[in-house]
Amino acid sequence: MKIVLMGPPGAGKGTQAKLISNMYSIPHISTGDIFRKQISQNTPLGIKAKETIDKGQLAPDDITIHIVEERIELEDCKVGFLLDGFPRTVVQALALESYLQHKSDKLDAVILVEVPRSEILERMTGRRVCLNCGASYHIHFNPTKVEGKCDVCGNQVVQRVDDQDETVKRRLRIYDEQTQPLIRFYEGKKLLHIIDGTLNIKEVSKSICDILGSEVI
Ligand code: ADP
Ligand code: AMP
16 A cells, blocks of 8 residues: 655654554654754754754755655565655656656555645644654644653654744645645546544544545545
């Protein structure tokens, strides 16, 4: 099963991707998590990407495409994968399509999680993440069991540098300009499914499972 989860920043992609990847035993590949891990480990890629990401801008297409291709080459992706936060530009979508075509393969579904702007800001400013395992929480909607500690791995959860008000607005602008065109792109390929991301976390998961159950398996 090869799935793309799309939606504006803060729509709940990461939250859902973790649940769905556990349910279907497919790896969850979040380009944002990969970049954040590289930044926290001070790798050459992390050092290069940090400034762009902290400012809320997109990393260059060539670097991002390379990271994803390298990741989906790994053995665990033979059963499929769930991409979260990639592709984010038409160039990335075309690269993914041609990479899969080259392997006589294709995506099974693209799921767009829709949440109105009015809710996104509240979600993102209340978001806390674990920089170790990538788990995402919300101070009101999905709090950690022990304050400040990740439920999954026990590491400290923090507010992302790019979740400050002005940076969030910039990221939403970039989403409108660069990522929204992918909706048409995937609609044209009859892969797009739109779900209501304003429901609670369990209900959103159910909507996604309904699509995966009927369309993909
Ligand atoms: P994305 O990966 O799309 O940027 P996240 O999964 O990190 O978004 O979710 C953004 C914030 O919204 C997090 O704080 C998360 O806990 C919270 N959240 C996710 N899904 C829901 C939901 N269905 N209802 C309320 N809050 C949610
Ligand atoms: P995310 O965790 O998906 O919100 O991503 C956090 C940040 O990582 C983004 O604001 C970008 O700076 C960078 N990033 C993640 N995925 C991509 C991508 N597909 N293309 C370019 N930049 C990305």
